[in-house]
Amino acid sequence: MAEISKTYNPKEIEDKWYKYWIENQYFKSKPNPDKEPYTIVIPPPNVTGVLHMGHMLNNTIQDVLTRKARMEGKEACWVPGTDHASIATEAKVVAMLKEQGINKADLTRDEFLKYCWEWTEKYGGIILQQLRKLGASCDWDRTRFTMEPSLYDAVIEVFVDLYNKGDIYRGHRMVNWDPQAKTTVSDEEVIMKDVQQKLYYIRYDGDEGSITIATVRPETIMADAAICVHPEDERFKHLIGKKVRIPLINREITIIADDYVEMEFGTGCLKVTPAHDQNDYALGQKHGLEIIDILTDEGKLNEKAQILVGEDRFVARKKIAKLLVESGNLVKEEEYKSTVGTSERTGAIIEPKLSLQWFLKMKRVSEPALENVMNDTIQLIPPKFKNTYSYWMENVRDWCISRQLWWGHRIPAFYMPDGTCIVAKDKKEALKIARDKYQLFALSETDLTQDEDVLDTWFSSWLWPISVFDGFKNPDNEDINYYYPTNDLVTAPEILFFWVARMIIAGYEYKGTYPFKNVYLTGIVRDKQGRKMSKSLGNSPDPIELIEKYGADGVRTGMLFSSPAGNDLPFDEKLCEQGRNFSNKIWNAFRLIKGWETSSEAAPASNKLAVSWFSSKMNKSVAEILDHYNKFRMSDALMSTYNLIWDDFCSLYLEMIKPAYIDGKGLPIDQETFDATLEIFDELMRLIHPWMPFISEELWQSIKDRKENDSICLATFPKGGEVNESLLADFELLLEIVSTVRNTRNSKQISPKEALPLAVKTDNQARYEALAGLIKKMANVSDIQYISEKTDGVSFVIKGDELTINLGSNINVDEERAALQKELDYTLGFKKSTEAKLSNERFVQNAKPEIIEKERQKLADADAKIKALEEAMAKLG
Numbered sequence: 001m002a003e004i005s006k007t008y009n010p011k012e013i014e015d016k017w018y019k020y021w022i023e024n025q026y027f028k029s030k031p032n033p034d035k036e037p038y039t040i041v042i043p044p045p046n047v048t049g050v051l052h053m054g055h056m057l058n059n060t061i062q063d064v065l066t067r068k069a070r071m072e073g074k075e076a077c078w079v080p081g082t083d084h085a086s087i088a089t090e091a092k093v094v095a096m097l098k099e100q101g102i103n104k105a106d107l108t109r110d111e112f113l114k115y116c117w118e119w120t121e122k123y124g125g126i127i128l129q130q131l132r133k134l135g136a137s138c139d140w141d142r143t144r145f146t147m148e149p150s151l152y153d154a155v156i157e158v159f160v161d162l163y164n165k166g167d168i169y170r171g172h173r174m175v176n177w178d179p180q181a182k183t184t185v186s187d188e189e190v191i192m193k194d195v196q197q198k199l200y201y202i203r204y205d206g207d208e209g210s211i212t213i214a215t216v217r218p219e220t221i222m223a224d225a226a227i228c229v230h231p232e233d234e235r236f237k238h239l240i241g242k243k244v245r246i247p248l249i250n251r252e253i254t255i256i257a258d259d260y261v262e263m264e265f266g267t268g269c270l271k272v273t274p275a276h277d278q279n280d281y282a283l284g285q286k287h288g289l290e291i292i293d294i295l296t297d298e299g300k301l302n303e304k305a306q307i308l309v310g311e312d313r314f315v316a317r318k319k320i321a322k323l324l325v326e327s328g329n330l331v332k333e334e335e336y337k338s339t340v341g342t343s344e345r346t347g348a349i350i351e352p353k354l355s356l357q358w359f360l361k362m363k364r365v366s367e368p369a370l371e372n373v374m375n376d377t378i379q380l381i382p383p384k385f386k387n388t389y390s391y392w393m394e395n396v397r398d399w400c401i402s403r404q405l406w407w408g409h410r411i412p413a414f415y416m417p418d419g420t421c422i423v424a425k426d427k428k429e430a431l432k433i434a435r436d437k438y439q440l441f442a443l444s445e446t447d448l449t450q451d452e453d454v455l456d457t458w459f460s461s462w463l464w465p466i467s468v469f470d471g472f473k474n475p476d477n478e479d480i481n482y483y484y485p486t487n488d489l490v491t492a493p494e495i496l497f498f499w500v501a502r503m504i505i506a507g508y509e510y511k512g513t514y515p516f517k518n519v520y521l522t523g524i525v526r527d528k529q530g531r532k533m534s535k536s537l538g539n540s541p542d543p544i545e546l547i548e549k550y551g552a553d554g555v556r557t558g559m560l561f562s563s564p565a566g567n568d569l570p571f572d573e574k575l576c577e578q579g580r581n582f583s584n585k586i587w588n589a590f591r592l593i594k595g596w597e598t599s600s601e602a603a604p605a606s607n608k609l610a611v612s613w614f615s616s617k618m619n620k621s622v623a624e625i626l627d628h629y630n631k632f633r634m635s636d637a638l639m640s641t642y643n644l645i646w647d648d649f650c651s652l653y654l655e656m657i658k659p660a661y662i663d664g665k666g667l668p669i670d671q672e673t674f675d676a677t678l679e680i681f682d683e684l685m686r687l688i689h690p691w692m693p694f695i696s697e698e699l700w701q702s703i704k705d706r707k708e709n710d711s712i713c714l715a716t717f718p719k720g721g722e723v724n725e726s727l728l729a730d731f732e733l734l735l736e737i738v739s740t741v742r743n744t745r746n747s748k749q750i751s752p753k754e755a756l757p758l759a760v761k762t763d764n765q766a767r768y769e770a771l772a773g774l775i776k777k778m779a780n781v782s783d784i785q786y787i788s789e790k791t792d793g794v795s796f797v798i799k800g801d802e803l804t805i806n807l808g809s810n811i812n813v814d815e816e817r818a819a820l821q822k823e824l825d826y827t828l829g830f831k832k833s834t835e836a837k838l839s840n841e842r843f844v845q846n847a848k849p850e851i852i853e854k855e856r857q858k859l860a861d862a863d864a865k866i867k868a869l870e871e872a873m874a875k876l877g
Helices: 008-022 053-073 086-099 109-123 126-132 149-164 218-223 276-285 315-326 363-374 386-396 427-438 478-483 493-510 545-548 552-560 575-596 605-631 635-659 671-688 691-704 724-747 763-777 811-838 841-846 849-876
Strands: 035-039 075-079 167-180 183-185 190-206 208-213 226-229 243-245 252-257 269-272 330-343 350-361 379-381 411-415 422-423 486-491 516-521 755-759 781-786 792-796 801-805
Touching: 008 053, 008 545, 008 552, 008 691, 035 053, 053 075, 053 126, 053 315, 053 486, 053 552, 086 109, 109 811, 126 545, 149 167, 149 422, 167 330, 183 350, 190 218, 190 315, 190 849, 208 218, 208 226, 208 243, 208 269, 226 276, 269 276, 276 350, 315 330, 330 516, 363 386, 363 493, 363 575, 379 811, 386 493, 422 427, 486 493, 493 516, 493 545, 493 635, 545 552, 545 575, 552 575, 552 635, 552 691, 575 635, 575 691, 605 671, 605 724, 605 781, 635 763, 671 691, 724 755, 724 792, 724 801, 755 763, 763 781, 792 811, 792 849, 801 849, 811 841, 811 849
Parallel strands: 035 075, 035 486, 226 252, 379 516, 486 516, 755 781
Antiparallel strands: 167 183, 167 350, 190 208, 190 243, 190 330, 226 269, 243 252, 411 422, 755 801, 792 801
């Protein structure tokens, strides 16, 4: 065995073993027909990103699943990669150029893209490097990027295919417009926020009467196309069909009627502005109203507004309100709480805007994706998210897939001089179509102009499980045939529709099957106040600093001690401290074992019994842990492993077999027990390896000499084995005796070094005789006597047997009587509740037979205990 240092030094060990793993290519995967594949594709982080707490949680879970699969003999393949993140990256590059005094508008597209590529090459790999610090066992040779040639081509190919199928179209639709990024964003990228606004009551005057409306957006009155009232509203029936003038610009509009209007809300009158409100647009379409767009892409008033041209929309709001006061048309203002949509990426308030965009029809392609989640072909974990998923998918709207950006996959649409659009993978193909379809043989490539827009980032990442294996470039290649469909996806609930649903759609559309079998949805990492951790709030620790402080293994376990699927994780740095303490506990336990000298003497019966007990205990725990894994109860799997190592192995087993100390020097331990303990430790390291890869590798390598280039990464994950339930029950008795004797000592302030005699009144003497050596050692009992009559001392009852410790002069009769009476009262109450349960017909009819039998056994134990307690009290007089 290699030497092991006195203290655990995570950094030194982590760097050493990660380098070793990479050099030996333990994470590298290739198709192996003799092995079952296990595949995970990483949710590709943005190239703009650095490791945050959500990544830590997500990637630790992925690594645990991957490492366990690898140890189970599967061909484990965890594919890493990054997403080009159109809006986020373009915003970063624009900000960088601004600092250099360069305006994006002054650059050509190619010049700007050159800066984007430089930025990506410089910063894009940071997060993947950080994942190595965490211990992520990705196949780094397979790292993909959504803008690399193969994946770029896949996106273009899919666009052309869906267009040719009639699923993609171009049209004027109301979209969510981000005036800061100057692009559309999807419904899912709009974050609704509560805001305090003003409700402005504005009077519109006409020759045949006036009408007052209430709005939070007075800056859009210049775009009004009508005033709408409810047809049954007696207050306004006489005005339907009449005209009123828009204040400040005096343009006449008609008062129309529609039951869409709520008579009780506001004034019961609605200004209809089709160009600047989703609902108004639908109303405008229904009534054939004029669409007047008065805002520029930057959110400023344009010439159609007639007044305040060039002013920002929010500046204009205040100025319009002032002008309305001056004109006498502002009736009143009220404070009003409402919600506004904001851009997820820039935080800008979204502007509903009528725009010419590209859309994907979602109805047809969504059907198999809905059906196969609802019938559990694809499992959502936890299943509560099925409701959210079904609501989204049943109410799905066409996906606006175009973005007014330069960084991204450029839309493969080419326009002829007359505006005719041809969709093709490139100009050469477009020219061929133009010549074949339109007989325009004189046309050349220079006559074709490509669409300026790029595709929504999600339009590339929805292909990720297929494109990372080049499943579009070569649909029948070895990788895609072996690794697809993948096994598990670990991601966040907030992108369930953004990404997960769309990947499922793409999977059925292009591979005819699901892209993954299980979707494990992590919770949101929150601080102690319940706030989502974020840079903007300053409440999120730097994961790399946490790793420096507590070690990667400490942070990994800290993140997962309490993170049930789909539920938020209340993060506290103390969890990482607990993880580090766990590392130190394991380290010190191994140092203790390694420090023992061995002898050739035969193993005492108590040691053999302890080894047998722990083997059964471990086998039972492994079965539970495997069940937790199978049900994706990740935190439970970790906690069961933690308790087995910390409580059962370190605190109990090692104490049972630990050699005695005489005159400050430890006696040797027998070789048989020593070897068995190392075998147990070996299995424990394999059990904890997916969670704590670094310390488990270091200690596993130190247990014994290993083959060259051997690693715990490839060692067999524990499978469990035979469980001796009778022995486990005997040791429950043992541990209860030890605990009671120790507690009695403490309560009487007797030194733990003072050995005390124990008397046992039982019908099963053989059971105690087998445990006698361990009882004496762990409870410091000088002698065990088996009695049939009363004896002096402090008595207690365990499993119906009466045990008595002779404390000599240390006993206080009154105190003992009070303690026994208290225990008797409790046991009588317990018996009563158990009898009530067994007399309940509904319980007896519905409960499983083993549950009923367990309750009956509890009742029998209570009766035996009551009898023994009453005898003990009688003995005290």
